[in-house]
Amino acid sequence: MSANGVKPAGPSGARRVGDGPLARALLLGLVLAGTLLVLVAPLAAIFHEAFRHGWAAYAASFAAPDTRYAIGLTLLTALVVVPVNVGFGIAAAWAIAKFRFPGRALLLALVELPFSISPIIAGVAYLFVYGGQGLLGPFLEAHDIRIMFAVPAIILASLFVTAPFVARELVPLMLAQGSEEEEAAVTLGAGGWRILRLVTLPNVRFALLYGAALCNARVMGEFGAVSVVSGNIRGQTNTLPLQIELLYQDNNAVAAFAVATLLTLVALVTLVAKAVIERLDARAVRRAGRAGH
Numbered sequence: 001m002s003a004n005g006v007k008p009a010g011p012s013g014a015r016r017v018g019d020g021p022l023a024r025a026l027l028l029g030l031v032l033a034g035t036l037l038v039l040v041a042p043l044a045a046i047f048h049e050a051f052r053h054g055w056a057a058y059a060a061s062f063a064a065p066d067t068r069y070a071i072g073l074t075l076l077t078a079l080v081v082v083p084v085n086v087g088f089g090i091a092a093a094w095a096i097a098k099f100r101f102p103g104r105a106l107l108l109a110l111v112e113l114p115f116s117i118s119p120i121i122a123g124v125a126y127l128f129v130y131g132g133q134g135l136l137g138p139f140l141e142a143h144d145i146r147i148m149f150a151v152p153a154i155i156l157a158s159l160f161v162t163a164p165f166v167a168r169e170l171v172p173l174m175l176a177q178g179s180e181e182e183e184a185a186v187t188l189g190a191g192g193w194r195i196l197r198l199v200t201l202p203n204v205r206f207a208l209l210y211g212a213a214l215c216n217a218r219v220m221g222e223f224g225a226v227s228v229v230s231g232n233i234r235g236q237t238n239t240l241p242l243q244i245e246l247l248y249q250d251n252n253a254v255a256a257f258a259v260a261t262l263l264t265l266v267a268l269v270t271l272v273a274k275a276v277i278e279r280l281d282a283r284a285v286r287r288a289g290r291a292g293h
Contacts, residue, residue: 046264049257061258066235070243071262073151077239078219081158085215089166090208094200096167097174098182111167119161123228126157149231154239157225162215169211173204206281210274217270221263 051058062068092111096104114122128134130147140147147153181203185195201208223241230237238246240263247256 043264043268046257046260049253050261053254057254058258061255064255066238067243067247067255067259069235070238070240070259073154073238074220074240076151077154077158078216080155081162081219082212082216084159085162086166086208086212088163089168089170089211089215090196090201092167093170093174093204094196096171098179098200108171112164114161114163119157119222119224120228122160123157123225126153126160126225126229130156148229149233149237151237153229154226154237157229158219158222161222161225162218165215165218166208166211169207169214170204173207174200177203206277206284210277213270213273213277217266220266 050061062071092107095101096108096111127148129136130140130153131137132141132148134148147156181199182195185199190198220239221241222239223245226239227242227245230239230242232238232242232246234246240259244256244259244263247253247259
């Protein structure tokens, strides 16, 4: 405070950017407007177009055999890919977070590689490896093994693009938790599998569930890589995203939007699952804190 009673300007006396009701109202309005235009409006448009001609037309959109096959193929792909990537994510996260070895940083980079590669590029890469003119193409053809433009290619491409999801959720949490509990279990004579099952996994169960939910949502909505390796064969290699595109190209907008509501519901369920898992995780942390005191 100066001699004339005026508070000097400085870091403590300066007015912070964003202070005041007008600035807060402006920022909040911009966020809400962006959310409505970018997120809410497209979702509302999907359901509006799907139900524009009534429930009967909506239900009839799923009667086509090709659409039913696409739903079944999408579910089959998810049933194969999600458990495999959950197992891969647990193994990769455990190795990266709990052990020190040469090439650890390289392994982490490889796990996150699919995030930096376009799914279409990944699909083309599979063509160069497993396609008829690819690296293994002559061998596969000689043994009558078909991978490209068939279900195995869809599963392989989906495995690639969703590989990092579980590991990316587990690695930061495992690093933050450290290895003290595992080391204590080792001193008590527990083996590796028992430590993983009884010590490590219970501590990361909520992150594991969320990673699996993200993986499932991405598998069911993947378009780029699958469109390259599947061949877009109606009733044979079309997953839900590819079927939606074909229906829209056939000027069957009602059916396209009706099928799109399934993927939209998967995304919404994933968001709800995220909120529930975060709440359960926070509750578990508070309970553990009270028990520690």
